Amino acid sequence: MTTPSIYDWAGGAEAFDRLTTAFYREVHKDPLLAPVFAAAPAEHPHHVALFLAEVFGGPRTYSADHGGHDGMARHHLGRHITQEQRRRWVSLLMDAADEVGLAADPEFRAVFAYYIEWGTRMAIVYSGDDAPPTEGPMPAWDWGQTPPWVPPPGA
Numbered sequence: 519m520t521t522p523s524i525y526d527w528a529g530g531a532e533a534f535d536r537l538t539t540a541f542y543r544e545v546h547k548d549p550l551l552a553p554v555f556a557a558a559p560a561e562h563p564h565h566v567a568l569f570l571a572e573v574f575g576g577p578r579t580y581s582a583d584h585g586g587h588d589g590m591a592r593h594h595l596g597r598h599i600t601q602e603q604r605r606r607w608v609s610l611l612m613d614a615a616d617e618v619g620l621a622a623d624p625e626f627r628a629v630f631a632y633y634i635e636w637g638t639r640m641a642i643v644y645s646g647d648d649a650p651p652t653e654g655p656m657p658a659w660d661w662g663q664t665p666p667w668v669p670p671p672g673a
């Protein structure tokens with residue numbers, strides 16, 4: 519067996535949609551984050567699911583249909599996201615991962631948390647007064663230091 523993509527390991531498109539649906543349901547109840555997302559369209563959770571799926575090795579749908587990295591980054595311009603908001607965003611996302619039963623093995627959660635920590639800090643960078651150019655490649659995460667255990671070939 520070869521090592522699956524992080525996207526497949528997580529459960530594919532359906533798993534990312536379940537995650538972001540549960541996550542934004544709580545975001546809209548949260549006093550710190552609800553105002554930030556008050557004007558977000560109903561499709562926002564699905565778009566973020568597509569983005570995450572692509573980062574983790576899934577189909578390139580966000581790049582094809584929603585502007586890729588540039589499209590994502592532009593949504594954060596001028597929003598002046600605070601560290602407190604970012605920490606709450608991360609915390610609610612990790613709670614949602616548990617709630618929907620996203621894969622909970624240490625290897626998957628390590629790479630998931632690695633991207634989320636980086637991505638949320640980049641969201642702050644793009645939301646600030648000195649935002650860098652929004653054009654850029656989609657992030658593409660791999661298993662890095664913590665590949666999952668898969669049976670060796672022939673086992």
Ligand code: HEM
Nearest residue numbers: 554557558565566569590593599603604607634637638641
């Ligand atoms: C890994 C971290 C993050 C990712 C991958 C991400 C991804 C995205 C994507 C893909 C969109 C555009 C959705 C669309 O095309 O409709 C978006 C929009 C947005 N994001 Fe993020 N984001 C991240 C972190 C954050 C954080 C930490 C905040 C604030 C606490 C934030 C606030 C917003 C807001 C306000 C929008 C615009 C919503 C609207 O259309 O009104 N994001 N994000």
